[in-house]
Amino acid sequence: MKAFLIALLVAVLCAKQASSMFCYVCENEHSNWNCLKTYKCEDNEKFCLTTYSSAGLGKDMGHRITKKCSADCPETNVNFGVAAYSTKCCSTSLCNFSGANSIKMSYTMMFLGVVASLICVIKAGL
Numbered sequence: 001m002k003a004f005l006i007a008l009l010v011a012v013l014c015a016k017q018a019s020s021m022f023c024y025v026c027e028n029e030h031s032n033w034n035c036l037k038t039y040k041c042e043d044n045e046k047f048c049l050t051t052y053s054s055a056g057l058g059k060d061m062g063h064r065i066t067k068k069c070s071a072d073c074p075e076t077n078v079n080f081g082v083a084a085y086s087t088k089c090c091s092t093s094l095c096n097f098s099g100a101n102s103i104k105m106s107y108t109m110m111f112l113g114v115v116a117s118l119i120c121v122i123k124a125g126l
Contacts, residue, residue, distance in 0.1 A: 022093045023048035023069045032065055038094065041069035047089045048096035049073070055083040067096050 026035035041048075049070040054063045073089035090096055 020093065021045065021048075021069065024067045024094060024096050025069070026065060026067050028064045028066055030063060030065075032098070035065055035067050036097075039069060042071075044071050045069035046071065047073045047091055048094070049087060049089050050096045050098075051085070051087045053083075053085045057082055 021041040022038050023041055024035055025037055025039040029035050047070045049068055051066040052063070054061055056062050070089065073091075074087055075089055076085060076087045078085045088096075
């Protein structure tokens, strides 16, 4: 009986752990409420990836959210003022619940835009 229990213990400890990573998935949705479908990731996919993009000004601002499983984690954060693109990764099941990825303001780009506008106004003689 002891030999059987020891063999069972060794088998359990040596067994390969199955992937049980789940992520929320959606493609180019306008709202995070449309991104609550769950999906079991493949064994090589170790991250949940959320991509958030926006473009436009004021009331014409459009937002898109994409969520999926991913084998790598390409975190990106680009903001041009009128267009922005951001990706965020996490590595636990269903960790990509929020669609509010942080797209940080690029104060350098905003400053350059203001300076360029002032130069145009001065050149035009207004």
